[in-house]
Amino acid sequence: MAKNMFLYWGSGSPPCWKAMIALEEKGFSGYPNKMLNFSKKEHKGEEVLKLNPRGQLPTFKDGDLVINESDAICFYLESQYPDKGHRLLPVGxxxxxxxxxxxxxxxxxxxxxxxxxxxxxxxxxxxxxxxxxxxxxxxxxxxxxxxxxxxxxxxxxxxxxxxxxxxxxxxxxxxxxxxxxxxxxxxxxxxxxxxxxxxxxxxxxxxxxxxxxxxxxxxxxxxxxx
Amino acid sequence: MAKNMFLYWGSGSPPCWKAMIALEEKGFSGYPNKMLNFSKKEHKGEEVLKLNPRGQLPTFKDGDLVINESDAICFYLESQYPDKGHRLLPVGxxxxxxxxxxxxxxxxxxxxxxxxxxxxxxxxxxxxxxxxxxxxxxxxxxxxxxxxxxxxxxxxxxxxxxxxxxxxxxxxxxxxxxxxxxxxxxxxxxxxxxxxxxxxxxxxxxxxxxxxxxxxxxxxxxxxxx
Missing domain, CATH: 1.20.1050.10 (Glutathione S-transferase Yfyf (Class Pi); Chain A, domain 2)
Incomplete structure (x- = not known):
């Protein structure tokens, strides 16, 4: 499953880091990804803008689905794959x-x-x-x-x-x-x-x-x- | 169930309104509640502070559980009562x-x-x-x-x-x-x-x-x- 995912991220950004921790916890280690440089404004480049018109990171794909807000990524992973990897929302x-x-x-x-x-x-x-x-x-x-x-x-x-x-x-x-x-x-x-x-x-x-x-x-x- | 809930809210606050829409959609109409006046700083009164030390609205209880962040209230209601009222997160x-x-x-x-x-x-x-x-x-x-x-x-x-x-x-x-x-x-x-x-x-x-x-x-x- 992980190989159908793709994450654009920037180093030191809390929203990116949240998504990355969630991906690891849910057992998607090794997903394809690309680190972009904020100071070179790479997050405002065509590659990101076509998926995320606000030009923000993270920018994330699961297959054809584009999910860019870090909270949405975390809740999507947990909701879609509750029993894979570590459960992030307790059942009780x-x-x-x-x-x-x-x-x-x-x-x-x-x-x-x-x-x-x-x-x-x-x-x-x-x-x-x-x-x-x-x-x-x-x-x-x-x-x-x-x-x-x-x-x-x-x-x-x-x-x-x-x-x-x-x-x-x-x-x-x-x-x-x-x-x-x-x-x-x-x-x-x-x-x-x-x-x-x-x-x-x-x-x-x-x-x-x-x-x-x-x-x-x-x-x-x-x-x-x- | 609704009668075990309690919401403190203020008029015109988007976070309060979000929680209130979610409560109605999930079928909890008629839950006990109290409107507080922001300009009189009622949200900084003892009644709220003992449940929500930041003195913010909404302040919400479901039985003994205290949940104050509006996003948390909405996701809690949906996750805990998925089949009650209207489903707010599609299954697909x-x-x-x-x-x-x-x-x-x-x-x-x-x-x-x-x-x-x-x-x-x-x-x-x-x-x-x-x-x-x-x-x-x-x-x-x-x-x-x-x-x-x-x-x-x-x-x-x-x-x-x-x-x-x-x-x-x-x-x-x-x-x-x-x-x-x-x-x-x-x-x-x-x-x-x-x-x-x-x-x-x-x-x-x-x-x-x-x-x-x-x-x-x-x-x-x-x-x-x-």
Missing amino acids: KEEKALALQRAFEVANMRSGFMQDMMQYSMSTKEEDRDKKKMEEFYTKAREEIGRWESYLKKNDEGDFLAGKVFTMADVFAFPLFAICVRFGLQLEKFPSLSAYYKRLSERPSIKSTWPPHWSEGPGQSAMSQI | KEEKALALQRAFEVANMRSGFMQDMMQYSMSTKEEDRDKKKMEEFYTKAREEIGRWESYLKKNDEGDFLAGKVFTMADVFAFPLFAICVRFGLQLEKFPSLSAYYKRLSERPSIKSTWPPHWSEGPGQSAMSQI
Whole structure:
């Protein structure tokens, strides 16, 4: 089945990474794919635009079906191939409700602080950044990351975001935590999140899809004071 | 079952409206609920905060389960009660893929122009608005709304966003189209969207959940020149 799929992706993009983790978890390792370079604007090229007129990545095909939104790709794979690979949405009512709630709750990390903070710190040199503005970002970030820390703290060591098993919640959340770490987040301030992060970094679906360009050099430091 | 549910909601909020349409479609009419007033900051009150620490609406319970993210509520209802009421995710592979793609694609309307345009026009008086900035918004909006017009144009009259039946795509998209109309969008410029909009406005799940405060007075005009 995997050989009928095709994924265009970019290194370090959380939506691409989500789709890639889901593909690995669902047992589609080895699917044909092509990495495109965002800084060369390759995602705005003809090859992508004919499948995805918005020129965004991921751009994905399963046979003749085109599915481009990362959430749609993840839910499509799980819904179409529920018994293949790892089940990402638990069958039990409570476990399923929690996995869905946590998965979609991840968007609050992005809208709550990441988007504005990353935009500001990437467009403003460290010495020119407004201290009060950065403090406001830190406060929001501490509150939001603190929530995820408290979810994990309630769990046993070895657990995942929505309980005893790896679910869609982990697929959606991990790439955003990793972006925070790449931007300097000091995980030792959040011990349960830190243990979870280290453990999931070694999970095959995550390790094998780690953004390749991250090994070429360090990231930003804007989140180091959170 | 409906009597074990509870929804806190606010009038005119697309996430609340999505959840309410899904609840009606899935046959849970008459579920207990409470409308809260955003301008009085009732969504930041104790009643909501104890279930939803972010103080956001919707805030939803099914028995003891708390599910607050609107996407999670919609997918939970469909996944837990697939055969109750109207099926929102088709069983067929192609139809399901398209419904998921279109449903999550709706987020591009918000991020593509609505969020920035609504924020700017609500915080800046009409006479003080920068014409060039507004023109940029209009261009983006025409492109994005034009995409949805083209999806509907390809369909037969009477069809929905993802084909012959009403799906999650319509649940996710309709409230955003309605917000655009409330902000002055002239639908006659988009004839297929206009016909779809009028037809869906009469659909029981949508008509019965129409934001009550919209009948009290007119909306904004910022989108009238799109």
